Amino acid sequence: MKITESRIKGVFLFEPRVFEDERGYFYESYRESHFKEAGIDVHFVQDNVSKSQKDTIRGLHYQIIHPLDKFIQCLQGEVLDVAVDLRKDSPTFGNYVAFKLSEKNHHALFVPKGFAHGFSVLSDTAVISYKCSDYYHAEGERGLRWDDPLIRIHWDVARPILSEKDRKLPLFSSITEEDTF
Template sequence: MEIVETTIPDVLLLKPEVYKDDRGFFLETYREEHLQSKNIDVHFVQDNLSKSQKNTVRGLHYQIECQQDKLLMVMQGAILDVAVDLRKDSPTFGEYVAMELSAENKHQMFIPKGFAHGFSVLSDEALVYYKCSDYYYPEGERGLFWDDPELDIDWKVSDPIISEKDQDQPQLHEIRNKDLF
């Protein structure tokens, strides 16, 4: 597996080795020692699967309590996966990484604690599978406004479909200090 640092070094792009033949393909979706080779010691406790239609934007979400590392991959379709640095003492605070993940390229994105996460659906629909290092904890859930002008994220979709909850999140400059990492 090739592991590539992104513009924010703690967010990683993982490119699994894919073995193809006449029957189809095989790849390892997770191997602990690959992340450990980058000094990342993570223990995943929950796996999630979401299905979304074209132009959906999910996010930007994070948990201030029960913080989560995430490892994402796309099983069907294509997404633009986005991680925003909310670590207040980080030199990349307020910056983001956006990577296209698809069933075709089979790439994965590792997003450490301290980041808000979201994605947009570029294909007709997408199945997104991800591992989390802590359990979902609704009381600790927070959000960041998906279309914050300060972030200026190009979600690469027209007429985005957004949940009411995601439309009602604060912009980066409105987030209380206690809700940052």
């Protein structure tokens, strides 16, 4: 497994060794010791799966109460996976990184606590699986607008499809210090 820290400290791209032949492929999608070797101390307690259609944008979400580390993989299709740094003392506060995750490249992304997370669907459909280090708590849920003019994420979609909740998320400039890490 090749593990590379992104240009934003704490976000890691995982590239597994994939064994392919005429039958298909095999790869190890998660091994706790790989995280420890990379200096990531995390314990996952919940797995989630999401299926979405082309041009869907989900996010940007985070939990301020019971914050989550996430380990995201695309099992079917292709997505652009995005993490926005909300750690107020970080030199990259308000910056983001984005990686294409797909069933073809088998890459995964580790997004630590202190980040808003989202993705856009680049293929006809996509199935995402992600591990979380804590349980979902609605009272701590927060988010940022997908089209924030300060963050300027290029989602690579033609006509964005969003939930009503995601359309109403606040802009980065209006979040309070209590809603950052």
